Amino acid sequence: xxxxxxxxxxxxxxxxxxxxxxxxxxxxxxxxxxxxxxxxxxxxxxxxxxxxxxxxxxxxxxxxxxxxxxxxxxxxxxxxxxxxxxxxxxxxxxxxxxxxxxxxxxxxxxxxxxxxxxxxxxxxxxxxxxxxxxxxxxxxxxxxxxxxxxxxxxxxxxxxxxxxxxxxxxxxxxxxxxxxxxxxxxxxxxxxxxxxxxxxxxxxxxxxxxxxxxxxxxxxxxxxxxxxxxxxxxxxxxxxxxxxxxxxxxxxxxxxxxxxxxxxxxxxxxxxxxxxxxxxxxxxxxxxxxxxxxxxxxxxxxxxxxxxxxxxxxxxxxxxxxxxxxxxxxxxxxxxx
Amino acid sequence: xxxxxxxxxxxxxxxxxxxxxxxxxxxxxxxxxxxxxxxxxxxxxxxxxxxxxxxxxxxxxxxxxxxxxxxxxxxxxxxxxxxxxxxxxxxxxxxxxxxxxxxxxxxxxxxxxxxxxxxxxxxxxxxxxxxxxxxxxxxxxxxxxxxxxxxxxxxxxxxxxxxxxxxxxxxxxxxxxxxxxxxxxxxxxxxxxxxxxxxxxxxxxxxxxxxxxxxxxxxxxxxxxxxxxxxxxxxxxxxxxxxxxxxxxxxxxxxxxxxxxxxxxxxxxxxxxxxxxxxxxxxxxxxxxxxxxxxxxxxxxxxxxxxxxxxxxxxx
Numbered sequence: 115x116x117x118x119x120x121x122x123x124x125x126x127x128x129x130x131x132x133x134x135x136x137x138x139x140x141x142x143x144x145x146x147x148x149x150x151x152x153x154x155x156x157x158x159x160x161x162x163x164x165x166x167x168x169x170x171x172x173x174x175x176x177x178x179x180x181x182x183x184x185x186x187x188x189x190x191x192x193x194x195x196x197x198x199x200x201x202x203x204x205x206x207x208x209x210x211x212x213x214x215x216x217x218x219x220x221x222x223x224x225x226x227x228x229x230x231x232x233x234x235x236x237x238x239x240x241x242x243x244x245x246x247x248x249x250x251x252x253x254x255x256x257x258x259x260x261x262x263x264x265x266x267x268x269x270x271x272x273x274x275x276x277x278x279x280x281x282x283x284x285x286x287x288x289x290x291x292x293x294x295x296x297x298x299x300x301x302x303x304x305x306x307x308x309x310x311x312x313x314x315x316x317x318x319x320x321x322x323x324x325x326x327x328x329x330x331x332x333x334x335x336x337x338x339x340x341x342x343x344x345x346x347x348x349x350x351x352x353x354x355x356x357x358x359x360x361x362x363x364x365x366x367x368x369x370x371x372x373x374x375x376x377x378x379x380x381x382x383x384x385x386x387x388x389x390x391x392x393x394x395x396x397x398x399x400x401x402x403x404x405x406x407x408x409x410x411x412x413x414x415x416x417x418x419x420x421x422x423x424x425x426x427x428x429x430x431x432x433x434x435x436x437x438x439x440x441x442x443x444x445x446x447x448x449x450x451x
Numbered sequence: 452x453x454x455x456x457x458x459x460x461x462x463x464x465x466x467x468x469x470x471x472x473x474x475x476x477x478x479x480x481x482x483x484x485x486x487x488x489x490x491x492x493x494x495x496x497x498x499x500x501x502x503x504x505x506x507x508x509x510x511x512x513x514x515x516x517x518x519x520x521x522x523x524x525x526x527x528x529x530x531x532x533x534x535x536x537x538x539x540x541x542x543x544x545x546x547x548x549x550x551x552x553x554x555x556x557x558x559x560x561x562x563x564x565x566x567x568x569x570x571x572x573x574x575x576x577x578x579x580x581x582x583x584x585x586x587x588x589x590x591x592x593x594x595x596x597x598x599x600x601x602x603x604x605x606x607x608x609x610x611x612x613x614x615x616x617x618x619x620x621x622x623x624x625x626x627x628x629x630x631x632x633x634x635x636x637x638x639x640x641x642x643x644x645x646x647x648x649x650x651x652x653x654x655x656x657x658x659x660x661x662x663x664x665x666x667x668x669x670x671x672x673x674x675x676x677x678x679x680x681x682x683x684x685x686x687x688x689x690x691x692x693x694x695x696x697x698x699x700x701x702x703x704x705x706x707x708x709x710x711x712x713x714x715x716x717x718x719x720x721x722x723x724x725x726x727x728x729x730x731x732x733x734x735x736x737x738x739x740x741x742x743x744x745x746x747x748x749x750x751x752x753x754x755x756x757x758x759x760x761x762x763x764x765x766x767x
Contacts, residue, residue, distance in 0.1 A: 348509070349551065350546060350548055351553055351554045351555075353546070353552075354552040354613070354616075355562075355566075356507060356538065357505065357538055357539065357543075357544035357546070357617075358538065358539035358566035358616060358617075359535050359537070359538040359539030359540060359566060359569055359570055360539075360565060360566055360569050361535065361569060364569070368554055368556075368557070371556055372554065372556060445556065446555070446556055447555075447556065447600045447602070448602050
């Protein structure tokens with residue numbers, strides 16, 4: 115296992131240059147965009163030039179670029195992304211702390227839905243390759259893949275909320291329910307507080323958004339699992355298992371494990387994208403996560419907020435890729451060099 | 452004592468472009484402790500024939516008629532579960548490519564122990580692993596290699612592992628499908644020597660599938676030659692090599708490279724036929740230098756001749 119530890123350490127250290135490069139890129143892009151960020155943030159309102167100058171001074175925009183670069187970097191290391199240009203005194207890090215748990219909760223739930231559906235349909239299609247069931251699964255994967263999230267979300271709201279009245283239409287929790295937001299993950303918070311009313315409500319709010327996002331994302335898994343598993347099922351080592359009299363059920367498990375590497379790669383990519391905020395889903399269900407936050411801030415031209423979100427996102431991407439690398443190593447012994 | 456008797460076996464591949472008969476009216480017997488080699492070119496049906504015995508035909512391959520009697524029971528009428536129980540315990544198989552025939556994600560010990568457990572030949576995983584390690588020792592690989600992953604072994608070692616897996620439950624029949632084709636010449640010789648000594652030590656029968664008639668000549672008791680889905684000649688190895696009856700067998704022997712003899716290698720003119728539309732009459736007649744009138748019109752029937760079988764109009 116020494117090899118495994120070394121491998122993971124190297125992968126973890128590799129996050130640092132990744133984030134640094136992304137940060138530098140974002141920094142440079144934000145500076146070369148034409149126009150004055152303070153002026154842009156304030157819009158067309160007339161502000162006396164002295165006051166504009168004061169704002170620039172306050173946000174350090176008059177410093178030489180290299181000073182700005184390192185000052186901001188020093189903040190990032192302490193999880194400080196500066197102050198909002200639009201709302202005075204508002205720390206971007208506080209915004210992220212508030213919004214990120216919503217995104218994380220939605221991400222986890224829709225990830226479970228998409229992987230669950232994707233694996234089940236993909237395995238069925240691969241095992242019954244060439245059958246009617248296989249065709250059905252393939253049609254499902256294409257349809258799911260091409261569905262437009264706001265449309266599917268609206269349809270689900272119409273059926274389950276408006277017609278059947280079973281589930282709430284939007285938001286994360288009924289405002290009449292009080293809950294201590296310890297982690298910001300409402301499902302986890304209500305379990306910690308042993309507040310079962312809140313748990314039921316939080317779950318009810320989570321169903322439609324995660325179903326919408328999960329179904330749309332599952333189509334790609336169906337195809338990927340089907341393709342890789344059906345290749346594995348006709349491979350030489352499967353025939354060798356069969357020649358030794360190993361049962362079909364066990365052979366399926368071994369073949370599945372062998373077809374999992376590309377699936378894990380896609381899981382990582384999707385997880386990373388989802389953590390950046392599922393903009394369409396969040397706006398459809400008024401879900402207060404990172405996606406809708408970024409949208410608001412881009413519209414408000416809140417320069418520091420956008421910069422902060424992107425840098426934060428690069429951290430997440432680094433973290434996810436570390437997890438993915440660890441899973442690779444667990445699945446495939448050849449990777450633990 | 453007869454271990455295996457194949458009677459009039461037909462195997463078809465049904466594809467969208469039509470039906471292809473990969474094995475046609477094959478009949479063979481294999482005695483206990485006997486070594487039979489099936490020789491033929493690529494696509495002659497020799498692997499298909501061998502894989503049909505333990506029920507390992509790849510779809511769309513299918514046995515359409517005939518019987519495979521193994522230890523008195525017809526394998527073609529057995530259920531999948533009955534066949535599974537015979538595979539690995541009574542019939543072992545070694546495949547051509549040892550690089551791809553092992554699961555890359557699991558240790559060889561796990562893969563061996565799993566099969567042992569599936570056949571209920573060990574009561575615990577620990578006992579199964581001990582059996583696995585003993586099986587490795589018997590093929591000349593240190594027993595502690597059970598902890599190794601396939602990628603930690605060389606090609607020759609992996610083929611030894613495959614052989615250990617095939618014989619670990621002491622099968623009555625070992626089917627070896629081109630077991631040395633993917634290996635270099637020195638390793639080839641070692642593997643063949645290993646197979647021969649295992650056969651003698653364990654008293655099992657071996658069915659070797661190979662395109663190399665010289666290799667077959669060194670190890671076999673008997674040989675069957677296949678051409679275009681048919682067995683054209685079958686008999687004791689010495690007699691067939693010294694005095695081939697079928698013109699195809701003769702040509703096959705002549706086209707074996709020999710360092711000390713001719714400079715240029717003999718080749719059979721023409722190509723094997725397309726099995727979707729084989730030639731009328733004898734399937735070899737368009738390439739045969741001894742062909743005469745009946746060959747073009749009538750299919751030759753297998754004829755018994757001095758303990759051998761040959762399908763050729765010269766002897767009909």
